[in-house]
Amino acid sequence: MSIPEDVDPLPARSMQPNPGGALRPDHVLGRDQLIADYWRTLQVQSLALLAPRRIGKTSIMVRMELLAPEGFVVVRRNLEGLESTSEFAQVLLEDIEQLLSTWKTKALRAREFLAKLGVVELHKIKLELRGVGWKRLLERLFDDLEEQLEQHDQTLVLMWDEVTLFIAQLINSGQAGDAMLLLDVLRAIRQSHPRVRMVLTGSIGFGELLRRLRREHGYRNRPLNDVAQRSVPLLQAGGAEALICALLRHADQALEPAFINELVQVSEGHPFVIQLLVDRVLQQLVPSRVDLRACLATLMTPPGDPLDLNHYLDRLERELDNQAAALARVVLDTVAASPDSLDRAGVCAALPGHPRDRVLATIRILEDDFYLRRNQHEQLEFMLQFVRRFWIAERGL
C-alpha cells in the first residue's frame, strides 16, 4: 500500500479566488503533506479532524478522497442537517448500498432486517425506525460490509463532515440518549470491524460536546479514545505561498515576492482569509501590498464582516455559565496582554486570585474551542494573531 508523499511541489497552477465556494479537489493547495500524514494515521486508526469553521476541513477531505491510497475506498458524507439517528442510518444505508453496488452485491442482512419491518423498496421512502431500530440496522449493515471488504481486500474510510454539529443537533432536539448511544455504537463498530475507518470532522470541539453530555446527562464513556484527534493547522508558509501564487497567476498579476510575503504574513496562512484578501485586492485597479492590511481591517469590521470575529466574545457567554465565562475572559485577557509568552503555569501565576484547577480547566476549554493553542515550547498563544488584536481592541486592553 503506497502512501502519497508531498505530491504537490508548488505546481504552476492557476485558479480563481473563490472564498466560501466548493473547491475542486485539485484546487486544494498546500495540504498534501498534511494529507499524507492523515493517510498514514488511517492505516492504523480512525481520525477526528477538528478546527474552527473556514479552515478548510471539507476541502481537505475532498482532496483526501482524491489521494486515497490503493486498498482504501472512501465514502464521504456531510451530516449537517440530519435530524435523527434514524435518518443517519438511512443515509449510511444509501451510501453503503451504492458502494456495494459497484461490487455487484447488496446489503443483504440490512435488507432482511428492513423487510421484517415491512420496508421493501429503498430510496423512495423516509425510514422511521422506532426505538433502537437504527442501531440494529447499523450493526447488520456493517456486518454486510465487513464481509465484502474482506472479500475485495479493501479498507473503507467513512468521511463524515460536521459530525459534531449532528451530535449537537441531537442533543439540542431532546435526543441526547440517541446521541450517546450513537457515539458508543460507532466506537463499537470501529472496534469490531478492522476494515472500517472513520474520519470525523467538526467545528465544535468533541471535548465540548462530551463535557456537555457529562454535565447534563451523566455520560461517562470515552467514545473517542480509539480515534486520533488532530487539530487542522493553518497553511504552512509554503502552502500559503502556493495558494497565493495560483490565485494571482489566474489574474495575470506579477508574482512579486514582497507582495506574496506580505499576504502570507497578513493572512497568517488562513486559507479563507487568503481567498478573501486576494479577491478584494484584485478588485482594485492597481493591487498593492499596502492595501492588504486595510483589506484585512475591512474583513474584520461589522456589519457583514465575513469573519464575524465577535463570535469569539459571544460564544463564551452562550456556552459557559457566567462564572466560567468571566474566568475565560480573564484568561484570554492575560494571554492577550502579556508582553511575554506564558505557559499554563505562567497563566496560573498571573491569576493568583483564581483556583489553579479552575484556571487549568478553563485553559483546556479554550484550547478545545480554538481560542488558544500551545506552541512547540508549550507556550500559550492565540490561535490567530488577528483574533488576539481583535480581543485586545474589543476588551480595551
Place this chain on the structure above:
Amino acid sequence: MTVLRSSPYSPRRLGGAQLEQLTVARGPLLRHLQDSIVGAVAGGQARFDLLIGPPGSGKSHLLGVLEHRLRGSAQLADRALVIAPPEQRRPTSLVQLLALLLREFPDDPDAGPVAPALESLQRQTDGDQERRAVALIRARLAGRSMVVVLEHLDDLFNALGRAGQQRLRNILQTERSWSILAGARVLLPAFTKYEAPFHGTFNIQQLAPLSAEQCRDLLVVLATAHHQPSLAQTLAGPLGLARVKGLRLLLGGSPRAMALVFQQLVPQRVEHDGHDGHDGHDGHDQPDWLDPLDPLDPLDPFDTALAAALVQLSEQQAPYFRAQLDRLSPAQRNIMELLAEHWRPLSVGEIAERTFTSHGSTSGSIRHLRGDGWVVQLELGRERFYELADPLARLAWAGADKQRELNRLAAATREWFADDPGPPPTTYPRIGARVGYSTAHDAGAPPPALDPPMASVASPGALLEAAIERARTGSSETSELVRRIDLAWHRRALAGVGLPNAHTSAAFAGVAAPIRQVLVRAWCCAQLDNPDPTTQPQTEASRAAAAWVLEFMSQASVALPHSAPTPAGGGVGSGIRHLLAYLTLDLLTIGVGLDPVALQIQPTQTIRVTQVTCGAGDFGVTLRLGMYAWLAARRPLAPLARLAQRLRDNLGADPLGLEWLRCKSARHVVARLAAPERELIRLRLLQLRDTDGLAYFGFGAATE
C-alpha cells in the same frame, strides 16, 4: 403593441439587451461577478454570491443582466445550466425550492419532460421528497454544473429556519457543483454569523446607492430609451445635475426611485415640450398643491415638472406602500404608519406612547422591522431612534400636510443645490446606520477631497478682515468674502472682527450692493453676537446695531407691495443668498430677544420683508436654511426656540419645528430631523471643513 422600455419593479421582464442598455454605474461589479462565476463554474467549482441592498437598489436588475450574460457565456455552454426561477415565486420550504428549480429545467431528450417528474414528486407523500428532488435535479444535470439565480434569499432563509438552511448547505456541500447567485434586502445573521450554517459561504456585495451623477446618468439613459431627447438634454446639463442632487437627497440614491420619478416626469415633460399641443406651464399658474405661503417667484418649468412628478409619485406609491404594510402584523403596521406619518426619527418610548402599546412589545416589533429592513436605527450616544428605511415610503405617506412639508423640503434642497452644489451627498439610509453614516465611503468610494480642517488654518476673523480690506479696495472676489463671512459667522468669530464702526450700509459704500447688505447684517450680528442675546447693549456700536435690528424688524408692520424690488435677489449667487438667509434668521432671533413683548410679527409683511431683504426666494426656504446653519454651528437653541414660538403665535405656523427645538442640544435636534435635513447639515459642515462639527453630530468626521 406597447413596448416595455423600462420596469422599475420587475426589471427581469426586460430583455438582456434592454437591461444592458439601462445599466448605469454597476459595470465593474457586473464584470467582477461575471468573471468570478464563469471562472469558478467552468473550473468545476461552486460559487456563492449574494447582492444585498434595500428594495429598489438594483438587485433584480443586476441579477437579470448576469442571468443573460451567464446564459450567453461560451465557456459555460456545455458545462452548466443557468436556472432562474421567476422573481415573483417565493418558496417557503426546501422541497418547494427544489421543485421550483426543477420546473425551470428544459425538457431533456434523455430524461424526458419535466412535468411528469414534478408530478411524481408531488405525489410522493412519505416525507422524503427533498432527497428525491435532489436526485431528479442531479439526473437532469447529467454531470453539468448548475447556477441558480435567486431573488429574495432573505425571505427564503427566514422561511427555512436553521434546520432548513443546514439541509440546504448539506445538499450544496454534497453536490459541490451547484452555485448560487442571489439577492436579498437585508444582511441576515444567517448569511454571516459564525453559528449560522452558511457562515462565510456567500461573497457578499452590498449595493451602494448611486451617486448624484450616476442618478443623473440613469435618468438620461431612461430619457433616451423613452425617446425624450429634450428631457435627456436638460438632465445632462448643469441644471439637470443640480436638480437630481436635490432629488437624490429626498429619495435616496436608489435606481428604482429615479426610474419612478422618471415615469412621472415624462408626461410632464411632454407637456412642457409641447408634444401634446400645448405648453402646460406659462410660469404663472402655480399648481394648487403648492403652499400659498411659500413661493413668490414662479418655478422654472422644469422645476414645476419635477415637483409635479414628486406629487404624482406620492400618489402612485401610496397603494404599493399600503400593500406592503398589509403584509405586516397589526403592531408592526401601526409603527410603520406612525413613522411614515411622522417622517422624523422617534424613540421606542415615543413610539410606544403614540401607538398605545407597551415599551416591551414595541421594542420587539421594532426589532423585527429592523431585521426585515423596514426601519433603520440611528444612534445618539446611548439613545436610539428609528425611522423608515425607504425614503419612498415617506413620500407615499405624504398627505396634504406632508405634501406641503415635502414641497418645503424640496424647495430647500433645490435652493441648496441652486448653482453651487458643493460636495456630493453620500448619505443613504441603511440598516444599523449611525446618524449620517456614509455608505458610499463604506463601499470603498473615495472620501470627498477636503481642504485642511479649520483648526489648522488662520483664524476665521483674521481671514475675514483681510477679505474685507480687499473688498474695500475692490480687489476681493465676492465669493471669497462671502465664504469668509460665512465661516466667521459659523465659528461665532464675527465679534472679533474689526468691522467699520457704522450702523448703516453707507460705511460699506466701497463694496458692491449685494455684498454690502451682507456686511451690514454681519456687522449687526457681530455687535450682538454673544451667548445671551437678551443682554442689554453696552457699547455705542452695539446700541446702534440693536436699533438697526429693531428697525429692520419693525418693517414687518409696513405693507410692502408685491412688486417691491428685491435688491438682493435676481442674479445674486446662491452663496450670497444662503448667507443672507443665515444672517436674516440670526437677526430675527436677536430681534425677538431684544424686544420680546412689543415686537409683533405680522404674517404677510414679515414674509415679504424676509423675502425682500434676504432674497432667498421664499420664507420657508430662508428659515430652513437658516435653521440648518444655526444647528450646524451648534448655537444655543433657546433664541431659535423663542423665534419659533413667536412665529407660531403670530403666523400660526411652525416652520422650524418648535417641538425639536426644546431638545437639550443641537445634536439631539439634528438626530430628530428627517434624513434629507440631516444630510444638508452634513453637507454644510463638509463645505466649512468643520471636522469637529462632523464628529459632534456623529457624521464620521474622521473618515470623511
